[in-house]
Amino acid sequence: xxxxxxxxxxxIVGSRNYSDGEAERFCYxxxxxxxxxxxxxxxxxxxxxxxxxxxKLANENRIPLFPRGAGSGFSGGxxxxxxxxxxxxxxxxxxxxxxxxxxVATVEPGVVNADLRRAVEARGLFYPPDPASLEFSxxxxxxxxxxGGPTCIKYGVTRSYILGLEVVLGTGDVIRPGGVLVKNVxxxxxxxxxxxxxxTLGIITxxxxxxxxxxxxxxxxMAIFPSVEQAAKTVARTVQSRILPAALEFMDATCIMAVExxxxxxxxxxxxxxxxxEADGPARVxxxxxxxxxxxxxxxxxxxxxxxxxxxxxENLWQARRAISSxxxxxxxxxxxxxxxxxxxxxPELLRRIDxxxxxxxxxxxNFGHAGDGNIHVNILYDPDVQGMQKRAEDAAERVFDIxxxxxxxxxxxxxxxxxKADFLEKQIGRKQVELMRALKGVFDPNNIMxxxxxx
Amino acid sequence: xxxxxxxxxxxIVGSRNYSDGEAERFCYxxxxxxxxxxxxxxxxxxxxxxxxxxxKLANENRIPLFPRGAGSGFSGGxxxxxxxxxxxxxxxxxxxxxxxxxxVATVEPGVVNADLRRAVEARGLFYPPDPASLEFSxxxxxxxxxxGGPTCIKYGVTRSYILGLEVVLGTGDVIRPGGVLVKNVxxxxxxxxxxxxxxTLGIITxxxxxxxxxxxxxxxxMAIFPSVEQAAKTVARTVQSRILPAALEFMDATCIMAVExxxxxxxxxxxxxxxxxEADGPARVxxxxxxxxxxxxxxxxxxxxxxxxxxxxxENLWQARRAISSxxxxxxxxxxxxxxxxxxxxxPELLRRIDxxxxxxxxxxxNFGHAGDGNIHVNILYDPDVQGMQKRAEDAAERVFDIxxxxxxxxxxxxxxxxxKADFLEKQIGRKQVELMRALKGVFDPNNIMxxxxxx
Numbered sequence: 001x002x003x004x005x006x007x008x009x010x011x012i013v014g015s016r017n018y019s020d021g022e023a024e025r026f027c028y029x030x031x032x033x034x035x036x037x038x039x040x041x042x043x044x045x046x047x048x049x050x051x052x053x054x055x056k057l058a059n060e061n062r063i064p065l066f067p068r069g070a071g072s073g074f075s076g077g078x079x080x081x082x083x084x085x086x087x088x089x090x091x092x093x094x095x096x097x098x099x100x101x102x103x104v105a106t107v108e109p110g111v112v113n114a115d116l117r118r119a120v121e122a123r124g125l126f127y128p129p130d131p132a133s134l135e136f137s138x139x140x141x142x143x144x145x146x147x148g149g150p151t152c153i154k155y156g157v158t159r160s161y162i163l164g165l166e167v168v169l170g171t172g173d174v175i176r177p178g179g180v181l182v183k184n185v186x187x188x189x190x191x192x193x194x195x196x197x198x199x200t201l202g203i204i205t206x207x208x209x210x211x212x213x214x215x216x217x218x219x220x221x222m223a224i225f226p227s228v229e230q231a232a233k234t235v236a237r238t239v240q241s242r243i244l245p246a247a248l249e250f251m252d253a254t255c256i257m258a259v260e261x262x263x264x265x266x267x268x269x270x271x272x273x274x275x276x277x278e279a280d281g282p283a284r285v286x287x288x289x290x291x292x293x294x295x296x297x298x299x300x301x302x303x304x305x306x307x308x309x310x311x312x313x314x315e316n317l318w319q320a321r322r323a324i325s326s327x328x329x330x331x332x333x334x335x336x337x338x339x340x341x342x343x344x345x346x347x348p349e350l351l352r353r354i355d356x357x358x359x360x361x362x363x364x365x366x367n368f369g370h371a372g373d374g375n376i377h378v379n380i381l382y383d384p385d386v387q388g389m390q391k392r393a394e395d396a397a398e399r400v401f402d403i404x405x406x407x408x409x410x411x412x413x414x415x416x417x418x419x420x421k422a423d424f425l426e427k428q429i430g431r432k433q434v435e436l437m438r439a440l441k442g443v444f445d446p447n448n449i450m451x452x453x454x455x456x
Numbered sequence: 457x458x459x460x461x462x463x464x465x466x467x468i469v470g471s472r473n474y475s476d477g478e479a480e481r482f483c484y485x486x487x488x489x490x491x492x493x494x495x496x497x498x499x500x501x502x503x504x505x506x507x508x509x510x511x512k513l514a515n516e517n518r519i520p521l522f523p524r525g526a527g528s529g530f531s532g533g534x535x536x537x538x539x540x541x542x543x544x545x546x547x548x549x550x551x552x553x554x555x556x557x558x559x560v561a562t563v564e565p566g567v568v569n570a571d572l573r574r575a576v577e578a579r580g581l582f583y584p585p586d587p588a589s590l591e592f593s594x595x596x597x598x599x600x601x602x603x604g605g606p607t608c609i610k611y612g613v614t615r616s617y618i619l620g621l622e623v624v625l626g627t628g629d630v631i632r633p634g635g636v637l638v639k640n641v642x643x644x645x646x647x648x649x650x651x652x653x654x655x656t657l658g659i660i661t662x663x664x665x666x667x668x669x670x671x672x673x674x675x676x677x678m679a680i681f682p683s684v685e686q687a688a689k690t691v692a693r694t695v696q697s698r699i700l701p702a703a704l705e706f707m708d709a710t711c712i713m714a715v716e717x718x719x720x721x722x723x724x725x726x727x728x729x730x731x732x733x734e735a736d737g738p739a740r741v742x743x744x745x746x747x748x749x750x751x752x753x754x755x756x757x758x759x760x761x762x763x764x765x766x767x768x769x770x771e772n773l774w775q776a777r778r779a780i781s782s783x784x785x786x787x788x789x790x791x792x793x794x795x796x797x798x799x800x801x802x803x804p805e806l807l808r809r810i811d812x813x814x815x816x817x818x819x820x821x822x823n824f825g826h827a828g829d830g831n832i833h834v835n836i837l838y839d840p841d842v843q844g845m846q847k848r849a850e851d852a853a854e855r856v857f858d859i860x861x862x863x864x865x866x867x868x869x870x871x872x873x874x875x876x877k878a879d880f881l882e883k884q885i886g887r888k889q890v891e892l893m894r895a896l897k898g899v900f901d902p903n904n905i906m907x908x909x910x911x912x
Contacts, residue, residue: 101696101801102830124698146641157639159648160616175889182829183613183797183869185602185652186877186884187911188893192615192648196641213698240557242580242669285738341639345557373638374558413639421642428642433631437644439899443892455643 001040001083005061009043009085012053017044017091028086030079031071032133033420034334037079039066039086046091048166048174048205055203055449056172058085064452065170067199069110069141072133074337075418077145077198081453089140092205095119104163104180105209109140113147116209125211128155131414132322140204146196148414150247150278150321153372155212157414159195166206167194170445180208193440198416199451201444215280218246219290220314223275223297223305224268228252230301231273232348235371237296238277239344245293247278248372252351254331255324255368262327265320271303275371276321325377328366332381334390335366336397340404341375341413353403354378361396363389375413401427417455425455457496457539461517465499465541468509473500473547484542486535487527488589489876490790493535495522495542502547504622504630504661511659511905512628514541520908521626523655525566525597528589530793531874533601533654537909545596548661551575560619560636561665565596569603572665581667584611587870588778596660602652604870606703606734606777609828611668613870615651622662623650626901636664649896654872655907657900671736674702675746676770679731679753679761680724684708686757687729688804691827693752694733695800701749703734704828708807710787711780711824718783721776727759731827732777781833784822788837790846792853796860797831797869809859810834817852819845831869857883873911881911 010018019025020041029038045051058065064084071078080086093110100123107116113127113134120127130149131137137147143165147158164178177190194201225231231250238248251259251274260267267274275297279289290307297305308314329335342350351367358365369376378400382393401411401424411417411424426434438456441448466474475481476497485494501507514521520540527534536542549566556579563572569583569590576583586605587593593603599621603614620634633646650657681687687706694704707715707730716723723730731753735745746763753761764770785791798806807823814821825832834856838849857867857880867873867880882890894912897904 099799099801101692102799103695104799146645148639148641152639156612156616159645160612173888175886175892177885177889179866180799180864181797181866181869183604183608183826183831184866185868185870185872186866187873187881187889188896189602189615189648189652190889190892192645196645213700236557239559244669281738282741282744284744285741288738288740341637343555343558343560343636345555370639375639408636410635410637410640410642412641413637414641416641417643425643429633430631432629433633433643433646436631436646436899440644440896443895443899 001063005063006041008057009041009054012050012057013043013045017046028068028088031073031076033074033076035076035079037081038083039080040083042086042088044088044091048168051168051203051205052172052174054085054087055168055170058449059171059447062447062449064449065203066451067203069138070133070136072137073141073145073418074339074415075412075420077416077418077454079419081419087203090138098123100125102180103211105211107139107207107209109138109204109207111139113137113139113142120211121214124214126214127161127209127211129158129161132325139207143195143204143207144197144199145416148370148375150249150370152370153248154244154246159192161210162191162195162207163210164208165191165194165204167202167204169202170447170450178208182210196416198418198454200441200454202450217283217286218278218280218314219286219307220276220278220317221290221293221297221305221307222317223277223302224271225273225275225302227272228351229348231275232351234275234297234300234302235347236345237300239372241296243293245277245372246280247276249276249321249369250371251324251368252366254364254366255328258327258331258366259320259324262330263320263323265316267320276317324368328379332364333383335382336380336393338378338397338400339369339375339413339415340378340400340409340411341373342404342407342409344372344374346407346409347371347374347376350376350403350407354400357396357399361392363392363396365396374409419454422455457519461519462497464513465497465510468506468513469499469501473502484524484544487529487532489530489532491532491535493537494539495536496539498542498544500544500547504624507624507659507661508628508630510541510543511624511626514905515627515903518903518905520905521659522907523659525594526589526592528593529597529601529874530795530871531868531876533872533874533910535875537875543659546594554579556581558636559667561667563595563663563665565594565660565663567595569593569595569598576667577670580670582670583617583665583667585614585617588781595663599651599660599663600653600655601872604826604831606705606826608826609704610700610702615648617666618647618651618663619666620664621647621650621660623658623660625658626903626906634664638666652872654874654910656897656910658906673739673742674734674736674770675742675763676732676734676773677746677749677753677761677763678773679733679758680727681729681731681758683728684807685804687731688807690731690753690756690758691803692801693756695828697752699749701733701828702736703732705732705777705825706827707780707824708822710820710822711784714783714787714822715776715780718786719776719779721772723776732773780824784835788820789839789841791838792836792849794834794853794856795825795831795869795871796834796856796865796867797829798860798863798865800828800830802863802865803827803830803832806832806859806863810856813852813855817848819848819852821852830865875910878911
C-alpha cells in the first residue's frame with residue numbers, strides 16, 4: 001500500500017486508531033488458528049461514518065478490508081490473507097439500548113458476548129448464544145460466523161437472535177436489513193444472509209438482538225461413564241425421551257485428562273467419557289428433570305451422575321468445559337481443530353470411525369463438543385517437528401470431513417469455512433451452490449474487497 | 457402460449473395433471489386476496505424430476521412459472537399475474553420421514569401443515585409454526601412465505617424450523633442447501649434466503665424440518681376487557697413480567713361481534729377487546745402460570761379471565777380465533793387485509809392511530825392478531841359498489857403502513873409482499889436494498905421466469 005493511501009486511511013480514523021508499525025501488524029496477523037498473515041495497516045473504527053469512509057477509500061483503490069472482532073475464530077475468518085487493512089471493530093463496543101418493553105438489545109459489533117449477557121441478565125433477560133469464547137469474542141464476530149455453543153440444542157444458534165443489522169457494504173453503501181421485530185417478511189431475508197457470511201459481504205456496524213426472559217433456575221449434572229459408547233447411548237436416549245436439555249456436552253478420555261491437568265476440578269482421569277447436562281426452567285420442575293436425567297444416565301451405565309446446584313460449582317464446571325480447547329492445545333505443540341456435525345443419533349458411529357482413523361494414522365485425536373446437536377470438536381494433535389506428522393494430521397482431518405459427510409453431516413457446525421475449510425466446501429454443497437454463493441458475493445461486493453480469500 | 461409448448465408441458469406431467477380448460481384456469485386464477493389472474497395452463501407436478509423438466513422447458517421458452525400450494529396467501533404471492541404456468545405442488549404431499557432419533561421430518565412441499573402437525577404429535581413431537589390457515593395451507597407455501605402464527609412469540613416463525621431444502625431453480629438446476637442439522641455454517645445461508653422468498657428464487661421440492669418435543673400440557677385463557685387500552689396494557693405487562701406465553705392473541709370489538717355471529721361460542725358481543733393467552737409446558741407449572749396470567753389480566757381491568765382446560769373447549773376457542781378472518785369478511789363485500797407489525801409496546805399507539813384513520817375516512821376497521829409479537833391484522837372493510845369507498849379503503853391501508861413504519865414496524869409481519877404490498881416495499885427498506893434483492897433474484901433466476909411481478 002503506498003504512503004499516500006496510508007495517510008488517507010490515517011486521516012479517517014486519527015493517529016491513535018492507526019498503525020503500520022511492525023508490532024501492531026504482527027499482533028493483528030493471527031487468530032485462534034495460529035496461522036499468520038500480516039496486514040499492511042491496522043486501523044480501529046469508532047463509528048459507522050468512519051467505516052463508510054474506509055470502505056469507499058478501499059473500494060476506490062481496490063484495497064482488501066479484513067474486518068475483525070476479537071480474532072478468536074477457529075477457521076481463519078478474520079486473517080488478512082492478502083495484506084490490506086485489518087479493520088478492528090473492538091472500539092465500537094457500546095450497548096446502545098436494552099429495550100425491556102420489547103425484548104430487544106441494540107449493540108455495536110465490538111461488544112463482548114459476556115458483557116452483553118451480564119447486562120441483560122441484570123434486567124431479568126437472556127441472550128442465549130454462548131460460544132466457548134464468550135468472555136472475549138464479540139457479538140459482531142458471533143454474527144459474522146453465526147456462532148453456536150452449548151445452549152443451541154434448546155435455544156438455537158446466533159441466527160435465531162438477530163433481528164436487524166446495520167451493514168456497510170464494500171461499496172460504502174449503508175443498508176439496514178431487518179429491524180427490531182420478530183416477524184418481518186418485507187423482501188428477502190438479508191439479515192440471515194449476512195449472519196454467517198464471515199465478513200465477506202459487508203461490515204456489520206450495528207446489531208438488533210432478540211432477548212428472552214431469563215429462565216428461573218438451572219441445574220447442571222456431570223455424569224461419568226466408563227466408555228464413550230455409554231455416553232453416546234445416553235445422548236441418544238435423552239433425545240428420544242423428549243427431554244430438551246439446555247446443554248448436553250460431551251468430552252472423551254483425552255479431554256478429561258487434559259482439562260484436569262490444566263484446571264483441577266476433580267474430574268476422574270480414568271473415566272472413558274463425561275457428559276455435562278444442563279436443564280433450565282421454572283424452579284418447580286428442575287428437581288424432577290434433574291432426577292430424570294440422573295437416572296437416565298445411570299441406566300445407560302454412568303459410574304456417577306450428580307448435579308452441581310451450587311452456582312460456584314456450576315460455574316467451575318462450565319469454566320472447565322470452556323477450557324477444553326486450550327487444555328487440549330497444551331497436550332501437543334499443534335492441533336488441527338475441526339467442528340464437524342452429524343445427526344445426533346450418528347455420534348457413536350462418528351466417534352467409532354474417528355477412532356479407527358486415529359489408530360490407522362498413529363495420531364491422538366481428542367473429541368468433545370455439543371453432543372445434543374451432533375456438533376463434535378475433533379482435535380487432531382501433532383508436532384510439526386516430527387517428520388510427516390503434520391501431513392498425517394491434515395490427511396486425518398480430511399478423512400474426518402468425509403466421514404461426517406457420509407453420515408449426512410457438515411464439515412463445520414459453528415466455526416465457519418474461513419480459509420481452513422475452503423478446499424472442502426464444494427465436497428459438501430456441490431459446485432452449483434458454490435457458484436451461486438460467489439455470484440451473491442458479487443452483488444454485495446462487486447470489487448471483491450470484503451475479506452477476500454475466505455469461504456471459496 | 458402456443459399449442460406445441462402446451463403439448464410439451466402436458467407430456468411431462470401426463471394428461472391427468474394438465475389442463476388448459478376454462479374451468480381449471482379459472483379455479484387456479486385466485487388466492488385469498490380474491491384478486492384474479494388467469495394462467496395459460498394449470499399443471500400438477502408429482503416429483504422433482506418433473507419439476508426439473510418443467511423449469512427447463514419454461515426457461516428455454518421464457519414462460520413464467522407460478523408455483524402454488526393451497527393458494528391461501530393474503531398478498532397474492534401465488535397469483536399467475538403474467539399468464540404462463542400455474543404450477544401446483546399439492547400432489548407432492550408425502551411425509552417422507554419422521555426421524556424421531558434426530559428430531560427431523562422430511563416432507564414434500566404439498567403436505568398440509570395440520571397433517572404434518574398431527575403426524576409428528578402422534579410421535580410425541582411438535583412442529584410449532586401455526587398459521588391460521590393450518591388446516592389447508594401447505595408446508596411449501598409456509599416456507600415460501602415464511603409463515604407465522606400465534607405460537608411465534610415463544611417458538612419463532614417458519615424460518616426457525618427449516619433445516620434444509622431441495623430447490624429447483626428457474627434454470628432447472630437442483631440444489632440442496634442445508635440438510636438435517638441444527639448447526640451448519642458451510643457457506644452462505646441459502647436455506648433462510650429461500651424461506652420467505654415467495655417463490656421468486658426457485659421451486660421448493662423437499663423440506664427438512666426441525667421438530668421439538670411436544671410440550672406436556674397447555675392451558676388457554678380467554679380474558680374479556682371493557683376497552684382495547686386495557687387489553688393492550690395487559691399485553692405490555694405480560695411481556696415486561698418475563699412471562700413467555702405460547703400465544704398472546706388479540707381481537708377488537710368488531711372482530712368479537714363478527715366471530716360470534718359466524719360461529720356461536722359465547723363471546724360477549726358488548727366487550728371492547730378479548731385476549732386469548734396460551735401457556736404450555738410441564739403440567740406442574742401450568743396451574744401456577746395460569747393463575748399468574750389470570751390475575752395479571754384482572755389487575756389490568758379484565759371483566760373476566762378464565763381458562764379452557766378442557767381440550768374441546770380449548771379447540772373451540774382456537775377455531776374461533778382462526779375463523780376471525782373469514783368472519784370479518786362476512787361483514788362487508790370486500791376488505792383490505794393487512795398484517796403490519798410493530799414493537800409490542802407500540803400496539804396501543806398503533807391501534808389509537810388506526811382508530812383515527814377509521815374515523816377520518818369513515819370506514820370500519822377491524823383489528824386482531826398476534827399481540828405478543830406486535831403483529832396486527834388490520835382489516836379495512838368496504839363495498840366496491842359504494843362510490844369512492846374502495847379508494848378510501850386503499851388510502852387508509854397506505855396510512856396504516858405509514859403509521860407502522862413510523863412506529864419502527866413493518867408493512868408485513870407474515871403475509872409477505874406479493875403484489876399487494878410491492879408498491880410499499882421501498883418505503884420500508886429503501887432503494888438500495890430493493891436493488892440488491894433484484895440482483896439476488898437475477899443470480900438464481902437469470903431469465904426472470906420464477907413468479908415474476910412479485911415483491912418488487
